Structure formats: C-alpha cells, structure tokens
Amino acid sequence: MALYHYVTQEQLSGFDKYKYSAVDSNPLSIYVMHPFWNSVVKILPTWLAPNLITFTGFMFLVLTFTLLSFFDFDFYASAEGHIHVPSWVWIAAGLFNFLAYTLDGVDGKQARRTNSSTPLGELFDHGLDSWACVFFVATVYSVFGRGDTGVSVVTLYYLLWVVLFSFILSHWEKYNTGILFLPWGYDISQVTISFVYIVTAVVGVETWYKPVIGNIHYRDLFTVMIVGCLFVVTLPMSLYNVFKAYRNNTLKHSSVYEALLPFFSPVLLFVLSTLWISLSPTGIIEKQPRIFYLMVGTAFSNVTCKLIVCQMSNTRCKPLSLLLLPMTAVVLLVISGTLQNNEITVLYIWTAIVLLTHIHYGVSVVHQLSDHFNIYAFSLKKPNSD
DSSP: OOOOOOSOHHHHHHHHTOOOOEEOOOHHIIIIIHHHHHHHHHTSOTTSOHHHHHHHHHHHHHHHHHHHHHHOTTSOTTSTTSOOOOHHHHHHHHHHHHHHHHHHHHHHHHHHHTTOOOHHHHHHHHHHHHHHHHHHHHHHHHHHOSSTTSOOHHHHHHHHHHHHHHHHHHHHHHHHHSOEEOOHHHHHHHHHHHHHHHHHHHHOGGGGGSEEETTEEHHHHHHHHHHHIIIIIIHHHHHHHHHHHHHTTOOSOOSHHHHHGGGHHHHHHHHHHHHHHHHOTTOHHHHOHHHHHHHHHHHHHHHHHHHHHHHHHTOOOOSOOTTHHHHHHHHHHHHTTTTGGGHHHHHHHHHHHHHHHHHHHHHHHHHHHHHHHHHHHHHHHSOOOO
8 A cells, every 4th residue: 555644744833832631521421431450451461562451442432333233224223113133232332332332441541551652652542433433323323223212314414513513613623722522421321331331231222112101112311312412511501611612811822714724624514414405306315324424424534534633633624624635526417417427326425435545544644643753753863973
C-alpha cells in the first residue's frame, strides 16, 4: 500500500507541543468503571502495547457487527414471524461489547503504567472511537429490528446521526477550549447496551414486543435514551463548557466562523446522505440499510479524524473534507435518476471506496506519526556535539 503524507509539517510541529487535557465528571465512570479498570490494568503484562489494546477492543465491535450481519443482515430477524438470532449470538454480543468498552478504558492506563503515552496513542484511540459509533448503533438495532414491533430504518438513520453528532460535539469542544470533556452518555450507553444483549439472550426478542406502560414500547425507550443523551446531557454540557471558556477568555478561536468550522463537513455529509435516502429512485435505505449506515459512519469517521488531528496539533480545521467532493457527484447522479438501474451497485462500490480511503488514511497517518515521533525522540536523546 502506497502511503501518503496527510499530516502537514505544521501539524507535526503542533503534535510535538501537545499535552493531553481531559475532564471526566461522570459518576458512573468515576466511582464504578475507573476502579474496575484500575484493577484490570494491573493484571495486564507490561509488554502489551496500549495501541494493541485499543485495536483489539475495536475489533470486538467489528466482530459483533459481522456476526449480526450474518444472522440479521436486513434487520428483520427480531420482527414477528421471522427466524430470530440465536441466543448464543446475543451472549457473544454482550461480552464483546463489554470487552470493547473495558479495553477502551484501560488502554490509556496501560500507556501511563508503562510510560509509553504519546499523542499518537490518543489519536489512534479517538479515531477508532469515531468509527466504532456506527458499529454499536447498527448492532444494537438488531435487538428491536424493523417491522411493526421495531424501529424503521429511516428512524434508525436519524438516530445514528444523533450518536455521530454527540461524538463530534466533544471534539468540537476540545477544538475550541483545548480540553476534552468526556461525554456522560458514552459510559451509560455502553453499560446499558451490554446488559440489553445479555437480557435478550435470556428472555428472547419477543419480550421487547410488549408495551412497558400503556402504548409505550421498549423501542420508544431506546429512541428516547439516544435522543435524550444528546439533548438533555451532551449538548447542554458542551455549550456550557464552551460558554465558560468564552467567559474566562480562554477560547482558542475568537470568531464564530472559526469556532464552527469543524461542523461544516459533517453537516455537508448529513445533507448529502439525507438527500440520497430522501430522493432515492429505488428506496435505497429500505433495501440496503446496513451498507448505507456503514458508508455514512465510515465517511463520518474520516471527517472526524481530520478534526482530531487539527485539534491535537492546534491547527486550523479545513472547512471541506475532500472525500465529500466525489460523494456529491455520486449523490447527484443517483437522485437525478441517471444511475437508477444500478443504485445498489453504486452504493456498494461507493462504500468500498469510502472504506479503502479511510483505511488508507488511518494507516498513512499512523506510519507518518510513528516515524515522526521516533525521529523526535532520537533528537531529544542525541548528545550535544558542542
């Protein structure tokens, strides 16, 4: 694979000055999960690389997504009258999700324990977190599925965007304040999702068909939990933290335009993908929801990773991600009816391009920063010739 230098020299210099700054005020995280993670990290061998822990956790989510893709590709398996997902798959999903969550919590602790913390480790961690959003949203959807007892694929599409927006909001905060305020919704959602998978294995998906109270179903609670985490917890806290930085005169970007730059590409991605599903000649979201979600989530991760690079290197975020230019052409060709007879094929090809582009970007950035930090470390150790 031919690698490309995506990170500029200015950004490399910015990484050399970077200092990690984060605030975790979630009671669940502070009083329950951190003590648990502190116990877990003590049993890990010191030779185990933190980035390997990060990648292993991410692959547990990919494995869960792959398992559910095999047993429930179209999200109909949990609907009445369909062959349901085997119980052992839900047990595996619960264990894999909790393992991924645990490994995501201990990778940083392992880095500090082995004195191997680097900006590359943080970028690798948060970059994979941005991609993980689509995997756990699409996987938990299989619990309720579509149909009369589930959630429509269009509704799930918008719920996916609620999760994606919640994620980028935290990094928008850091881009403007220099501090990463860890969202409360993440810890709550991960523990809840792991629990729901195990419960589903024990009681069966039929349990979720029944109303909780009156006409309120579990699917409604699922929707309210996702939307509520954003509008009741994540968004108000983000706005408060940015306002507090403004009041204390510590904002990194004084103009509204510069402060909002990180939102331009995600908003364009949202507009393009929404236009596609709304004006699709063949109803693409109904026919291929899983592939469409994967495409959107991967493109979002690519956009977000570039924001994280700018945020950590203290450089200006570019308003437009180049990946969105060919996507604009694809969407315009599809909704105009030019590719009506081949829309599903186009979606698969475009998804493959997005996946390969994002993987190439990630591998190239990791190689480039690894080389840079090795050279930087060597220059610090090199004795003065004078």
